[in-house]
Amino acid sequence: xxxxxxxxxxxxxxxxxxxxxxxxxxxxxxxxxxxxxxxxxxxxxxxxxxxxxxxxxxxxxxxxxxxxxxxxxxxxxxxxxxxxxxxxxxxxxxxxxxxxxxxxxxxxxxxxxxxxxxxxxxxxxxxxxxxxxxxxxxxx
Amino acid sequence: xxxxxxxxxxxxxxxxxxxxxxxxxxxxxxxxxxxxxxxxxxxxxxxxxxxxxxxxxxxxxxxxxxxxxxxxxxxxxxxxxxxxxxxxxxxxxxxxxxxxxxxxxxxxxxxxxxxxxxxxxxxxxxxxxxxxxxxxxxxxxxxxxxxxxx
Numbered sequence: 001x002x003x004x005x006x007x008x009x010x011x012x013x014x015x016x017x018x019x020x021x022x023x024x025x026x027x028x029x030x031x032x033x034x035x036x037x038x039x040x041x042x043x044x045x046x047x048x049x050x051x052x053x054x055x056x057x058x059x060x061x062x063x064x065x066x067x068x069x070x071x072x073x074x075x076x077x078x079x080x081x082x083x084x085x086x087x088x089x090x091x092x093x094x095x096x097x098x099x100x101x102x103x104x105x106x107x108x109x110x111x112x113x114x115x116x117x118x119x120x121x122x123x124x125x126x127x128x129x130x131x132x133x134x135x136x137x138x139x140x
Numbered sequence: 141x142x143x144x145x146x147x148x149x150x151x152x153x154x155x156x157x158x159x160x161x162x163x164x165x166x167x168x169x170x171x172x173x174x175x176x177x178x179x180x181x182x183x184x185x186x187x188x189x190x191x192x193x194x195x196x197x198x199x200x201x202x203x204x205x206x207x208x209x210x211x212x213x214x215x216x217x218x219x220x221x222x223x224x225x226x227x228x229x230x231x232x233x234x235x236x237x238x239x240x241x242x243x244x245x246x247x248x249x250x251x252x253x254x255x256x257x258x259x260x261x262x263x264x265x266x267x268x269x270x271x272x273x274x275x276x277x278x279x280x281x282x283x284x285x286x287x288x289x290x
């Protein structure tokens with residue numbers, strides 16, 4: 001557990017909680033990234049503007065963080081050896097899975113659990129267990 | 141005003157994911173690797189987010205409406221169906237393969253790396269496939285129309 005980073009985890013988690021509460025309080029919307037994204041493609045919806053702006057905000061947040069880092073620190077956002085086939089399979093499974101299951105780590109894991117939604121509790125337990133099992137099997 | 145609050149919330153969310161290092165797939169994978177060199181950091185990320193959001197949601201949802209809107213858009217679909225179960229299992233497998241879930245996929249776009257290019261592209265294709273499939277199936281469309289999407 002030498003890679004445990006409690007301070008940055010608590011600071012980041014607090015910001016996620018505040019961002020989620022703000023969106024619900026001001027706009028009455030659930031801050032589930034997969035739902036905000038998939039809503040852009042649903043035919044006949046006219047509420048694309050706030051969705052697009054929120055997603056652009058995510059990118060800006062990432063860039064702000066990057067710009068605050070000292071120049072010698074390089075960002076670890078890549079898997080060790082980018083394997084295109086693995087990334088494509090993973091991305092397709094994530095896209096299909098979260099859209100079918102109507103939520104991801106944020107929508108079910110933060111927003112849904114906060115409301116004690118039974119659907120979100122089931123979804124969160126399932127994707128946590130299968131993700132851990134997948135990591136275990138890949139490591140074999 | 142709604143647009144500004146959505147933008148500010150998005151920026152804070154992206155910053156939160158970055159500070160928590162959830163944008164680093166290796167950090168995420170080491171959290172999921174419970175039998176290996178386990179890193180519990182992301183459990184703390186979720187716990188602290190919930191610690192704020194549980195009381196906040198309780199308070200906010202007691203109000204009659206949001207500050208800049210006429211109603212709360214909260215999923216009312218209650219059924220624990222095969223779609224929810226299968227979707228969550230598929231998502232878990234995909235997440236475990238790369239360490240990337242939707243928030244970090246979008247947040248990392250600004251870094252413009254090859255990994256993010258492939259992850260975002262395939263994530264978008266997977267999403268659009270299911271949205272279009274849902275349009276074809278009356279029962280799925282009904283579930284979505286009663287705001288079953290989170």
